[in-house]
Amino acid sequence: MAKIFQVTARAGMTRIVEPVARGLLRAGVSPNAVTVTGTLGVLVGALGFGARGQLVAGALIVTVFALTDLLDGTMARMSGGSTRFGAFLDSSMDRIADSAVFGAVAFWLAGQHNQSGVAAALLCLAAGGLVSYVKARAEGLGMTCNVGIAERTERLLIVGVGGLLTGLGVDPALEIALWLLAAVSIFTVGQRMAHVYRQAQLVGSE
């Protein structure tokens, strides 16, 4: 289900992304520059706005810059230059951006004395990091791990909708979204570990 959503959403975005990618390449911008700039933009949105309680502005800025994640890979493929360092940089920058988003949310909720919300945000931070780590470790061992109901896009969308609604005055939305996200992230860790376990059984010992 999550995969169907991602594939459909991505296909829909392609029409917008490709001309922008082509224009940036023509202007001499490199995919790595887009990767780093997108991350810096997410940091500004999350830490500069979200952490200070400007949730609507924070969510919108994070959304715009998080979407540039679709550009860098497209640019790399268009220029025939997908690189191993680019793949490493892209994934590493994603972890920095995600940490800033959930760190910012936890920081703001702490200032609101919302202990339950802080606990949920920290769970999301840890579980989201684990979701990605399990996949990276599996891939490092030569297996695949492209499964799970709460991959990065879904995680950002859930916290984004919660942050936006709370910013618009629907007070408990962010806290509810964070608890929901913590649950689906932990479930995804289980899904990925089970997927790797099945592959490891087939392959046998190293």
Ligand SMILES: CCCCCCCC/C=C\CCCCCCCC(=O)OC[C@H](COP(=O)(O)O[C@@H]1[C@H](O)[C@H](OP(=O)(O)O)[C@@H](O)[C@H](O)[C@H]1O)OC(=O)CCCCCCC/C=C\CCCCCCCC
């Ligand atoms: C303002 C909030 C309201 C909500 C409005 C939503 C508007 C958004 C508009 C449209 C949504 C379009 C969705 C686009 C779908 C893209 C599908 C896709 O293919 O995504 C994957 C893609 C590439 O990923 P990468 O290959 O670069 O990265 C991989 C990823 O990191 C893996 O992580 P894992 O899943 O394992 O955890 C790694 O394992 C892998 O190594 C790595 O390669 O792109 C993205 O990830 C882009 C995501 C863009 C989604 C943007 C949605 C943002 C929505 C809200 C964010 C708001 C945050 C709120 C902050 C609140 C502050 C107070």
Ligand SMILES: Nc1ccn([C@@H]2O[C@H](COP(=O)(O)O)[C@@H](O)[C@H]2O)c(=O)n1
């Ligand atoms: N600076 C970059 C960024 C990405 N890549 C390549 O694209 C893949 C990810 O594509 P997305 O569209 O999902 O971002 C990544 O695995 C790399 O192969 C790159 O080369 N340089």
Ligand SMILES: [Mg+2]
């Ligand atoms: Mg990318």
Ligand SMILES: [Mg+2]
């Ligand atoms: Mg990325």
